[in-house]
Amino acid sequence: MSTTTSPPTPTESVEPPNGTKSLVRGTLPRWASWGALGAAAVLAGLIVRLLGFGVTPFVLSTAVLYAIGISGWSRWVEGGRKATDRAFTALVASAFLLALTPLVSVVVTVISRGLDRFDGQFFTYSMRGVVGDGGGAYHAIMGTLITSGLATLMSVPIGLATAIYLVEYGHGRLSRAITFFVDVMTGIPSIVAGLFAYALFALVFGPGTVNGFAGAVALSVLMIPIVVRSSEEMLKIVPDDLREAAFALGTPKWKVIVRVVLPTAVAGISTGVTLAIARVVGETAPLLIATGATGSTNFNPFSGQMATLSVFSYYEYASPGVPVDPSLDRAWTAALTLMLIVMVLNLVARSISLLFAPKAGR
């Protein structure tokens, strides 16, 4: 809340000597922002009281009243430019709060709804033969681990090797083409990646081939460009000094790359890979199409449909059983689990980059 009034402006000497007058001009007292906010809140409270609205109109009208109040007061005391500045500050701060509201609401909702079924059974049981209450997402968690794991196994070598090519070898038309198409790939909608995997497997293994591996292929299409981009950035910031130092020792190029460049960039690359995993682990659409869904545990990615957390959550919501509530609870708990996985991956990525950041700076 305090952010609304963030400018504790040292309003002393920024004003230019406007022509003739003295340098000293009127300034609002230090408590001006807080005071105006309080007054705006009280006034807004009164208005909302009279009209009988809820919390949102109260907050909105407080913001509007504050902006009008503080800029008017400032215009009277400090002049037009300062007033506009204060009004804009109020606008920026309220925009921030306005944007924060839904985002906080998302997190709170997922946690509060998801905790109902966040229990041992959820993590140890599959949905095999479950009607109504009980059951769990063990099969889906395993499926998510398998598909994401396979996707990582495919994406990291390809992505990293491409990044090495782009940074260490590529100069000509080929490298420009690859750079361009990696950018294009970054923009592929996830559902299109799913369709691609479906089409590929339909052509190679016959129509309707839907399994965990197809899902992993779809995820790879989404993951490879992210890995290429982040690894490329990391390889680029390895100083040329180091490459030269190694070359000057009489080292062949591939060894310079493997023994000097990659170790120097390894923290950044792992951070990038972890974030890439976080990006695809929550994907739903491609898996819905390429991997399908099932209530039983399937450890074999090469045969039969496989449940994954995100698709599990979707189907529990989209085609609930009777009664509806146990299904919806499972959907929310699956969503919560997914969000926790993503958060943990992000935290891991962040710790990697903090822990292995080059020690003493230059």
Place this chain on the structure above:
Amino acid sequence: MAKRIDVKDLDIYYGSFRAVRSVSMTIQPRAVTALIGPSGCGKSTYLRALNRMHELIPSARVEGKVVMDDQDLYAPGMDPVDVRKHVGMVFQRPNPFPTMSIYDNVAAGLRLNNKRLRKSETDEVVEESLRGANLWEEVKDRLRKPGSGLSGGQQQRLCIARAIAVRPDVLLMDEPCSALDPISTHAVEDLMAQLKENYTIVIVTHNMQQAARVSNYTGFFNIAGTGQPGELVEIDETPTIFSTPTHTATEEYISGRFG
């Protein structure tokens, strides 16, 4: 170890642009040869051509001969990687490998060159190289600490130790003291005086006092104008160059009238 290098009619090009024209000189073994000249005159480019480092820039190429030990370093089939094992290099900015400890930095050249060395052998080479670089006493208690924790001057001497650990014949130094404070510069200059007992040293420097202090021979590079190639004006024993140079351009540069 120390080798003599004969350079004959060396031209260096970047694409179609000729950066250095027709340099011929003999670099004496067991001596320090300093290359001086105004900025952009091609002396660093020339230095890097001596161990083929300039080839890291894709469009760079060379005409002429660099003969060391009866072998032309630019002969067809000559492997630049091997050339660099024999002609080591120290750079302007100290550049220890940040992921490696002091010890690993010195051993890096050995290990990168695929030597299956026993630990005792490596220990020996590391100590010898660090002693050779006058650094041993300062770092012997923290060999396992990262090299980036050292001071600038220590880092530069670490880089010298790393370069001499692979036992090169020639040591190229590209303005090795320009990023260092006076005290560290002094330490590195002392080191050069010792190293020339065993190595052929070529150093590029902007600092004429330094050239006068450390070198036995001095070569002066100049450039006729922007867009023109740099060329070697003259090379002679250092006292001669600094007292009675043959060319007026050399005299003007040394006395500070331009450059």
Place this chain on the structure above:
Amino acid sequence: MSNTGQGAATARRVRKRPADQAFRGITTGAGVLILVVLAGVAAFLLIEAWPSFVAPAEEIPGEGGLVLYIWPLVFGTLLASVLALVIAAPLAVLIALFITHYAPRKLAQFLGYVVDLLAAVPSIIYGLWGFTVLAPATRGPAEWLHEYLGFVPLFAGPPSTTGRTMFTTALVLAVMILPIVTAVIREAFLQTPKLHEEASLALGATRLEMIRMAVLPFGSSSIISGSMLGLGRALGETMAVAIVLSASGGVTFNLISSGNPATIAANIALEFPESSGVAIDTLIASGLVLFAITLVVNMIARAVINRRTDFSGAS
């Protein structure tokens, strides 16, 4: 180098090292593989979609032919995404300004991290939230809009009783793309040269004037590229739309009624598991169209970014 003595420069007479060649080959191969995969995406989609191009109109779902099937979906996709962008882009600029130039440094760092984290929240979660929380919450405002602004076609109504409208969908999409757009703009604002900022402050500018003089001109292309990136995300967003939007097909600008056009991505997700034969081919054809649209949007974004790097000389 133990053979330090004579014959030092006995370089091996090999031009290229096999290991070097192999390594170079492998990395180049990986790069080429990416090109192949991308060509594969286009090719396989084309092959699988082909039957729907040649099928008689009656066999396409809806029995009106391919164009008639896909056109309303394209309309719905564009409507939802553009609306989301119109809502999100100005907010993103303001939030980026708040984080970079108004919030205290420590708080700003933390907020930057939170924004990155929110960009990673899976879309299914936004979908469930939109369905459960936001849709019911929009009913009141929708009725208000209908009552007072009903003469505007957008709010012609009658207001949906579930709240699962185009209006809600656009809001959810806006919330979803807000973090990524903000992140792009924030990065650019952070890189505003301190010199320019101080120059304008030294002229006696207020904070707003400094922002207008130094920050916005420097970050303007990032605002465009960030918006395009967000638009691309919104266009391809599947699950959130599939869950939130109650689509009935048709083409209408009416945002708050219960009759809403579907979007391509959501339509695929909803129909695909139940489809077979030409219906699947048709869905793949619609996927191709989506691919083409996002391609164009991303290429525009890329072009803007590249122009900026040309100008500033650095990345």
